[in-house]
Amino acid sequence: MGRIHEYYHATCLEDAFAKARELGSAAAYVGGGIELVLRRNAEVTTLIDLSQCGLDYVKATPTGIEIGSQTTLTNLSRSSDLQQFAGGSLAYWAGRIAHNNVRDMITIGGVIGRNQPWNDVVPHLVALGAQVLLYDGAERSMLLADYIEAKQAGAIIKSVLLPSENAGASGFMWRFTRTEQDISTLHFSSLIHTDGETVSSANLVFAGRPGHAALYPQLSQELVGKALSHTTFAKLAERAPAVVEVGSDLRATEEYRRELVHAAIVYLEEHMTGVTQ
Numbered sequence: 001m002g003r004i005h006e007y008y009h010a011t012c013l014e015d016a017f018a019k020a021r022e023l024g025s026a027a028a029y030v031g032g033g034i035e036l037v038l039r040r041n042a043e044v045t046t047l048i049d050l051s052q053c054g055l056d057y058v059k060a061t062p063t064g065i066e067i068g069s070q071t072t073l074t075n076l077s078r079s080s081d082l083q084q085f086a087g088g089s090l091a092y093w094a095g096r097i098a099h100n101n102v103r104d105m106i107t108i109g110g111v112i113g114r115n116q117p118w119n120d121v122v123p124h125l126v127a128l129g130a131q132v133l134l135y136d137g138a139e140r141s142m143l144l145a146d147y148i149e150a151k152q153a154g155a156i157i158k159s160v161l162l163p164s165e166n167a168g169a170s171g172f173m174w175r176f177t178r179t180e181q182d183i184s185t186l187h188f189s190s191l192i193h194t195d196g197e198t199v200s201s202a203n204l205v206f207a208g209r210p211g212h213a214a215l216y217p218q219l220s221q222e223l224v225g226k227a228l229s230h231t232t233f234a235k236l237a238e239r240a241p242a243v244v245e246v247g248s249d250l251r252a253t254e255e256y257r258r259e260l261v262h263a264a265i266v267y268l269e270e271h272m273t274g275v276t277q
């Protein structure tokens with residue numbers, strides 16, 4: 001890793017972006033700083049601190065819940081707005097992922113900026129339909145699902161917006177880990193809208209495959225228009241292992257991960273029907 005020569009305290013978004021533009025690949029924005037301490041691009045010699053840019057907030061807006069990029073997992077978990085959103089799944093898991101010491105430091109901007117394949121927050125936000133608000137001289141927004149496919153180099157992640165139309169849906173996360181503080185061998189997140197006892201729309205996301213977070217619209221479509229019944233989810237559990245691209249690494253074999261994909265859908269059924277399988 002390269003040596004850091006300058007730690008720059010930006011006073012606002014405009015100031016941070018101007019500094020980053022001046023230095024190009026020699027600069028990196030700081031969220032909680034955890035990943036930047038562990039590993040960073042060898043070219044980076046200046047860190048741009050965003051803590052004085054007013055980005056630590058969770059607020060309800062007319063279009064949804066906006067989460068500033070400097071907000072830590074601990075503060076996400078304590079937000080009453082997030083505890084109400086999509087059954088509170090994001091708030092619940094933000095208070096359980098990793099260890100409480102690091103949850104006090106990990107920021108939502110840093111999580112998205114790094115987006116490890118096994119990360120739990122990014123796939124859950126993708127399932128919740130999150131948009132990312134960027135600043136690169138002007139503000140613009142895009143779906144987080146699109147942003148993680150094509151990151152915008154140099155742009156500051158200002159915030160994340162959880163759209164209000166998803167507030168009443170059911171958010172769900174299942175992460176398979178060996179211990180509570182372990183990283184996921186397989187991650188599954190979903191958001192399901194229902195109309196009475198029928199599924200009206202669904203987002204299904206797998207991560208830690210060991211590949212990155214990926215949406216599976218073809219699986220989601222198999223749920224739409226179907227009853228919330230054992231038959232519906234049993235069919236999906238049979239089909240999903242053939243659709244989700246999994247592989248082997250040091251943590252698990254491809255075959256083992258296929259079993260986990262099946263298990264993830266069984267847990268989704270339990271969550272949606274309240275019946276233990």
Ligand SMILES: Cc1cc2nc3c(=O)[nH]c(=O)nc-3n(C[C@H](O)[C@H](O)[C@H](O)COP(=O)(O)OP(=O)(O)OC[C@H]3O[C@@H](n4cnc5c(N)ncnc54)[C@H](O)[C@@H]3O)c2cc1C
Pocket residue numbers: 028029030031032033034035036037050069070097098099102105106107108109110111112113114115116118119120121122155156157158181182183184
């Ligand atoms: C021991 C340990 C266990 C963990 N376990 C898990 C786990 O099980 N599940 C899980 O989901 N996470 C886990 N994490 C958290 C995960 O590693 C985070 O992705 C990481 O900590 C990033 O958060 P940060 O705020 O520290 O990022 P930083 O190190 O500050 O930044 C990471 C990257 O994002 C960029 N960046 C930061 N903020 C912005 C911004 N506003 N705009 C643009 N770019 C930005 C930085 O330049 C850098 O490239 C764990 C972390 C640790 C240390």
